[in-house]
Amino acid sequence: MKKSILLAAMAFSVSGAFAQIKMPAPSPTQTIRQDFALGQIEVTYSRPNAKGRTIFGNLVPYDSVWRTGANNATRIKFTDAVEIGGKKIDTGTYAIYTIPHKKGDWEIILNKGVNNWGSTGYKASDDVVRVTVPSFKVPDTETFTISFVDVQYEKCGLQFSWAKTGVILPIASPVKDRVKAQIEKAMASDKKPYWQAANFYYEWDKDLDKALPAVTSAIEEMEQKGQKPFYMYMLKAKIQRDKGDKAGAKASATKCIEMAKLARNADYVKLGTDLISSL
16 A cells, blocks of 8 residues: 555656656747738748658658648638639638649648648648649758748748748739729828828839829928928939939939938938939
């Protein structure tokens, strides 16, 4: 009886000792976030290391559903609707699965099984979208990595890299019409967003005839407040240059340089100088 009690006490002591130890996770979890279009994309995944192993075709079999990382299913969350493979993806959270193929292409899947443990519990009937993308060579990558690449106004890529292989999931968000509607509605109000409008008409809409008066009004507003908007003069110079008004572009770039020097902003001094040199 005493021996049983002693053994139980020792077992309790040992388990308690182990409970005090905190060790690094072999495949640590990472969450990455990216502002994109009118929302945000968040990805949560676990990051295994190669450890000298052959990854694709061995550790990760070809032609089979892969959890795309380790541990829980990799998850992606959208706060605004996007398009993948030409299909609208509503806001919400989805599991990411992939199927690497020996011939080089991969299938990338968004699935409803966000609570799955890896690929356990995966059901094709829960697929939301499936796209096929080509793989490509990347510098040898020890730790499985997901990253955002080529982030533009209406498109970006989600890149998966491990060992010497990479693939990119194209994500789109055609928001131009939504932004334009906001701009035009606001420009019809008493508080006109001249600066935002100028940037939209120049960068997005390529409408120089609307961009120029908008940036001119934005500059006037700022100068009436006693401010020196060198960055606005830079935009005005670019618009004038693109309209073929070299004299106007030079004058605006010169104002940009003068104000940027007072603000000790070397970047805009260089931008203005470079623009004048290009005329």
